[in-house]
Amino acid sequence: MNRRLFFIAAAAFVAMLGVSAEVRAAEPMKVSASFSILGDMVKQVGGDRVEVFTFVGPNGDAHVYEPTPADAKELSESKILFINGLGLEGWMTRLEKSSGFKGTVVTASNGITPRKMVEDEKTVTDPHAWQDLANGKIYVANIRDALIAADPGGKATYEANAQKFLDGITQMDTTVKQAIAKLPPERRKIITTHDAFGYFGAAYGMEFIAPEGVSTESEASAKDVAKIITQIKKEKIPAVFLENVTDSRLLDQIAKETGAKIGGTLYSDALSPADGPAGTYLDMFHNNIETMSAALSS
């Protein structure tokens, strides 16, 4: 090889090294999230630096889920596993074990004040903390801090993305409060299938009543259904709402027996597909408050 050719070859080699180093740096960090609402939050904060795999997808029920071998493979390749906690993902321990996951588990709800309630004489913890936007902010901060700890080079990006998301949450919080303030107080009562809106109700002054408890695992008893039918008639509750994660038959029956109207579908424990009305955490709130307002305002 003559000198000139050597230099060209060396220059090409150095250029190649440069390109491959760039490709490596640009490769996103793999993380997993247990369900679609949390998956969207991680995507908002992680942006392009993070590739998020979500186990329970759009319209899926995060209380009951059968993990697949593909889930185990995705989890084994993940650096972080984001979970809601508060007893939502009873199926996760088994998935973690079978996958041989060696990364960090981050409980996004850490730091919120859990809502406790009595069901069948047992005290249970309500896992649906994301339905209060103030809690959503705590989730976002936990996600941001975990991403920075795992990928310190992305600190500025994660901080900027998180701030933008937090600003959006603040705005949505105002929108929700304004919309509820417009509803006549006696109409701020809603029936849903399972008890997924306790945090929402406490934060925004709306009463939610559900024949099923805080999990979808146990079905409503005939006694629970009869009790709700009596309550709807007595308190003249105007509307019942379907949920995207539960079967509509029970509420269809309740609506028929009481004359309450079906107010539409609320997104409780899962987002819609991306092209639907609730493809992100903030769109979910937007859709839910519009649906409630339309059914309850007159």
Ligand SMILES: [Zn+2]
């Ligand atoms: Zn639920």
